[in-house]
Amino acid sequence: MAKQKRGKSLWHLPTRARGTCPVCKSTRTKLLYPRTKSDGTALKVCKRCDGASQERVDAAV
Incomplete structure (x- = not known):
C-alpha cells in the first residue's frame, strides 16, 4: 500500500522548505x-x- 502522509509536513513550511x-x-x-x-x-x-x-559551513554567506 502507498503511504499517504509521506512529505505532508513540508507543505506547512514556508516555500515548502525549498530555497538556495x-x-x-x-x-x-x-x-x-x-x-x-x-x-x-x-x-x-x-x-x-x-x-x-x-570550514565550508563557516564560509557560507
Whole structure:
C-alpha cells in the first residue's frame, strides 16, 4: 500500500522548505538540515551539505 502522509509536513513550511543552499549554492533544493556556524548562527542546508566540513559551513554567506 502507498503511504499517504509521506512529505505532508513540508507543505506547512514556508516555500515548502525549498530555497538556495547557502553552502553549495544549489537552487530549489529542500533545506531541512540545521547546521550552526562557529559564531553560533543557525543555517538550514540541503542533504548533500549536511555532512559538509565545518570550514565550508563557516564560509557560507
